[in-house]
Amino acid sequence: MVTGATTRSLVTVRGLSVRYGNHVALQGVDLDVNENEIFGVIGPANGGKTSFLRALNRMDDFVPHMRVDGEVTFAGRDVRTIRNLYALRRHIGVVFPLPVGLPLSIYDNVALSPRLSGTRKRAQLDEIVERCLRRAALWDEVKDRLDGLGSLLSGGQQQRLTIARALSQDPELLLLDEFSIAVDPVTTMRIEEVLKELRQELTIVLVTNLVQQARRLADRTAFFLDGRCVEIAATDALFGGGARDQRTVDYLEGRFG
Amino acid sequence: MSSPAREPWLQALDRRDATWWIDRVCRGGVFVGGMSAILFLTAIFLFIATQGLDFAWHRLSLGQLLTGQRWEPTVEPPEYGALPLIAGTAWITAVAMLVAVPLSFGAAIYIGEFARGRQREWLKILIELLAAIPSVVWGVIGLQVMKPVIQQLFDVQVGLNVLNAGIILGLMAAPIITTIAEDALKAVPDTYREAAEALGATRWQIVRKVVLPHARPGLSAAILLGIGRAFGETIAVLMASGHRLMIPDSIFDSAATITATIAAELGEAAVGSDHYQVLFVLGLLLFGITFAINLTADWIVRGRRGHG
Numbered sequence: 001m002v003t004g005a006t007t008r009s010l011v012t013v014r015g016l017s018v019r020y021g022n023h024v025a026l027q028g029v030d031l032d033v034n035e036n037e038i039f040g041v042i043g044p045a046n047g048g049k050t051s052f053l054r055a056l057n058r059m060d061d062f063v064p065h066m067r068v069d070g071e072v073t074f075a076g077r078d079v080r081t082i083r084n085l086y087a088l089r090r091h092i093g094v095v096f097p098l099p100v101g102l103p104l105s106i107y108d109n110v111a112l113s114p115r116l117s118g119t120r121k122r123a124q125l126d127e128i129v130e131r132c133l134r135r136a137a138l139w140d141e142v143k144d145r146l147d148g149l150g151s152l153l154s155g156g157q158q159q160r161l162t163i164a165r166a167l168s169q170d171p172e173l174l175l176l177d178e179f180s181i182a183v184d185p186v187t188t189m190r191i192e193e194v195l196k197e198l199r200q201e202l203t204i205v206l207v208t209n210l211v212q213q214a215r216r217l218a219d220r221t222a223f224f225l226d227g228r229c230v231e232i233a234a235t236d237a238l239f240g241g242g243a244r245d246q247r248t249v250d251y252l253e254g255r256f257g
Numbered sequence: 258m259s260s261p262a263r264e265p266w267l268q269a270l271d272r273r274d275a276t277w278w279i280d281r282v283c284r285g286g287v288f289v290g291g292m293s294a295i296l297f298l299t300a301i302f303l304f305i306a307t308q309g310l311d312f313a314w315h316r317l318s319l320g321q322l323l324t325g326q327r328w329e330p331t332v333e334p335p336e337y338g339a340l341p342l343i344a345g346t347a348w349i350t351a352v353a354m355l356v357a358v359p360l361s362f363g364a365a366i367y368i369g370e371f372a373r374g375r376q377r378e379w380l381k382i383l384i385e386l387l388a389a390i391p392s393v394v395w396g397v398i399g400l401q402v403m404k405p406v407i408q409q410l411f412d413v414q415v416g417l418n419v420l421n422a423g424i425i426l427g428l429m430a431a432p433i434i435t436t437i438a439e440d441a442l443k444a445v446p447d448t449y450r451e452a453a454e455a456l457g458a459t460r461w462q463i464v465r466k467v468v469l470p471h472a473r474p475g476l477s478a479a480i481l482l483g484i485g486r487a488f489g490e491t492i493a494v495l496m497a498s499g500h501r502l503m504i505p506d507s508i509f510d511s512a513a514t515i516t517a518t519i520a521a522e523l524g525e526a527a528v529g530s531d532h533y534q535v536l537f538v539l540g541l542l543l544f545g546i547t548f549a550i551n552l553t554a555d556w557i558v559r560g561r562r563g564h565g
Contacts, residue, residue, distance in 0.1 A: 075267055076267075077270060082270045083270070083271045084269065084272060086277060086280070087270050087272065087274070087277075088270055091266060172266070
């Protein structure tokens with residue numbers, strides 16, 4: 001573990017289980033996500049990676065039959081006892097696997113969250129929109145058509161728009177769920193560069209089905225399999241032959257999944 | 258505990274700000290709106306039930322009402338056999354659906370799958386306008402236009418009959434069926450159409466093999482709601498059906514419907530009399546049937562959706 005004296009955890013998870021009806025998606029997960037780190041989560045499909053993300057910002061409120069047990073804290077607070085759930089969500093940005101360009105203009109897509117939390121001044125909004133679009137490596141492509149519909153952009157552009165929108169929340173925690181599925185490799189690399197820079201300001205949980213992406217980005221990586229967290233280790237150690245569990249070794253070497 | 262409140266934004270997690278309260282208030286508002294439907298439905302049901310129930314309970318045999326062939330409430334002794342009305346309603350509704358379903362499915366498929374651009378928009382507006390024509394106007398059309406046409410075309414004595422009322426009702430129900438059917442077609446994702454197109458399917462093949470199967474629950478619901486519409490219509494059917502209180506033998510016989518009978522007789526029946534009360538029992542019957550139709554429509558749409 002890269003636990004230094006100054007490391008503080010932003011998210012702690014203890015005994016987390018997620019159930020959909022009778023189906024157990026996640027069981028007995030214990031882990032910490034430190035401030036200003038990129039925390040990678042890898043593992044084959046149906047391993048509980050997405051359920052893990054959903055539990056963090058209490059998305060279970062939207063999913064019928066989803067039951068979350070165990071304790072999740074965010075900045076030291078048990079997320080279940082937070083009185084203003086919406087305020088919690090405003091501090092946690094989420095990027096879903098498939099891009100969701102809301103049927104608003106590109107500008108309004110990015111300005112939506114600041115407006116929701118009360119920012120009205122045009123100059124301020126302009127600044128946020130430009131900064132977030134630049135960060136998401138989209139500004140140059142759309143700066144001349146900010147009034148165009150966000151939902152009409154190409155898949156890769158919409159995903160970068162989604163990332164810009166998540167950044168416009170000024171989140172403390174950014175949850176990325178297989179963000180590169182609909183994005184071309186060049187754009188993926190550009191976004192990855194952005195994520196590395198963002199680490200200075202915020203904490204990122206990166207769920208990915210690309211093992212190499214976790215290797216490139218994550219400080220620490222967790223391996224999820226069949227609803228359990230098999231192993232958590234510093235990424236360098238994990239990929240440098242330091243995996244303790246044979247299943248992790250097999251997965252990293254592509255023997256299943 | 259482990260990490261005390263470090264930043265100001267942490268306090269926001271527990272602060273119920275204006276947006277939180279607005280959310281609460283609006284939730285309450287729409288809740289009242291939603292519940293009001295239940296309230297009105299219950300109130301109407303109770304009103305109808307209390308007006309008719311006493312009679313239905315004590316002096317009316319349900320068997321006689323549902324199977325009796327003579328509706329003679331003003332003759333002494335009165336006969337309350339509603340079968341002619343039920344049969345008339347069923348006949349006219351059946352004819353109406355035979356007219357409405359092909360017409361409106363054709364319209365919906367054309368608008369949804371073939372018409373393009375401005376033509377499509379105009380058609381939709383026109384169909385919605387069709388739905389806005391008052392029912393009394395349809396009644397006049399039945400009386401003045403359809404009647405002589407039917408008399409000449411089929412060489413029959415009576416022009417106000419099941420056929421006339423059925424056609425009129427069918428035309429009235431067509432816009433609602435078209436609108437709902439078109440919504441059902443529109444809900445079929447374009448990716449399905451593109452996938453079929455890429456296989457070399459013709460437009461019609463796409464409609465037959467991909468769009469219609471996927472839209473079937475919605476289309477069934479459209480038919481059922483059309484039936485409900487035809488069922489409940491009163492004035493137009495009163496004018497066009499001839500209002501003869503006997504079981505029709507063919508589509509060229511005049512007939513009477515439950516709704517038309519209530520409308521025609523309620524004004525003349527003394528309040529609280531047996532006749533007055535039996536009309537409310539008819540209303541209850543109508544209420545039950547439309548309720549069942551709507552529930553079925555809902556069940557079809559929902560049930561299918563559940564299976565994905």
